[in-house]
Amino acid sequence: DIVMTQGALPNPVPSGESASITCQSSKSLLYSDGKTYLNWYLQRPGQSPQLLIYWMSTRASGVSDRFSGSGSGTDFTLKISRVEAEDVGVYYCQQFLEFPFTFGSGTKLEIK
């Protein structure tokens, strides 16, 4: 199985500052179709996960443009600009290149 490894954040992050969450995959997620098979989700406290980014850098419908995804085949970053109280929660990366699709262990964001 592809292993997804997420980095930690230096919590808490001051409100209005930027935060970058890293994720690394044990295998390249860049496929021959030119797409990178990586999702980012946010799970707010007490809620279900919510899709933020798919294909590594495409924002899901209704997601604020403060969220952006970037990366290479194996190293990825989710950047949150001007963090707000509503951004609090756990962020997960997930690969959907190879079955079984696997998730990172999550990165918690706290706001100061």
Added chain:
Amino acid sequence: QVQLQQSGAELAKPGSSVKISCKASGYTFTSYYISWIKQTTGQGLEYIGYINTGSGGTNYNEKFKGKATLTVDKSSSTAFMQLSSLTPDDSAVYYCARGIQGDAWGQGASVTVSS
């Protein structure tokens, strides 16, 4: 709007089975697969498998083969997951999600296995 409404919490005895439902609304049910995901505090998020809601074809994570059985009822736009031979390790919150990319999730169904 797109909604996935899951059945309620279950308390089950070891060795028994439970069946969780996921009723879809707000879109054409057979146009998207339904994925199932397990969440525990210890193991995080684990992908169980998915079902093709049009054909009923399934793909299971090896870890959950023999444990989970995915089915659909197209007439009611509902997907089901049965968990069998329950042990305490099956205690978790189980989510259904729309498609492979999970662009909509159910609210989760808590399963507690205890004697």
